Ligand SMILES: Nc1ncnc2c1ncn2[C@@H]1O[C@H](COP(=O)(O)OP(=O)(O)OP(=O)(O)O)[C@@H](O)[C@H]1O
């Protein structure tokens with residue numbers, strides 16, 4: 001049975017149709033990528049799924065329950081959590097305190113939220129700096145802090161909005177490994193990225209949005225060879241070295 005389903009999802013902002021009649025389905029344990037040009041509606045689709053915006057039309061079903069229009073914290077409590085495209089930790093709190101807030105917000109009430117936060121900071125590779133403040137963290141470390149914060153809500157499914165954006169190649173490798181560790185633990189993953197190497201490595205299946213519409217869906221190989229996708233998105237990034245789009249170098 002599908003874990004997450006969107007049925008005819010549309011989101012309009014005034015005259016802008018950010019998400020246009022999108023229907024999709026993600027199985028439990030699957031890792032699915034979402035790509036498309038800037039402004040295609042990817043973040044808006046995530047926001048509609050996680051309750052930040054109510055869809056103008058359509059339905060969101062998670063684990064058999066209709067969650068359309070539910071409050072974000074209720075959706076998070078039901079096991080569906082997302083990382084933010086722009087990471088904004090609480091600057092005055094230590095890393096462990098930041099992640100503990102996630103554990104408490106998640107509503108799963110672990111017996112020892114701080115112990116759980118420390119475990120997760122270890123898991124994302126930030127155990128050594130757990131008691132420091134976030135102000136000296138690199139972009140890659142901030143992304144990993146965000147992942148720990150989201151894992152602290154104990155989600156069944158994670159939505160990642162551009163976790164590899166702005167990272168250098170080494171940090172990108174680390175994030176790919178981390179997302180793979182998360183999928184290996186049986187979590188269902190739905191991720192947006194412009195870094196094709198990261199997205200194509202992690203995804204079993206890729207969906208493509210353009211102008212709010214789902215224009216293609218398939219394996220990473222199929223998507224990289226789809227004329228419509230190359231025209232709408234992959235081709236636009238083609239500079240002197242077309243290989244760079246796929247390799248992410
Ligand atoms: N709160 C909002 N109010 C009005 N228009 C919005 C709002 N949020 C998004 N939009 C518009 O909806 C469209 C889709 O934006 P969205 O941020 O979902 O794209 P995206 O695919 O995530 O792009 P990017 O790759 O640049 O992150 C754009 O035209 C954007 O300007």
Ligand SMILES: [Mg+2]
Nearest residue numbers: 042043044085
């Ligand atoms: Mg976006």
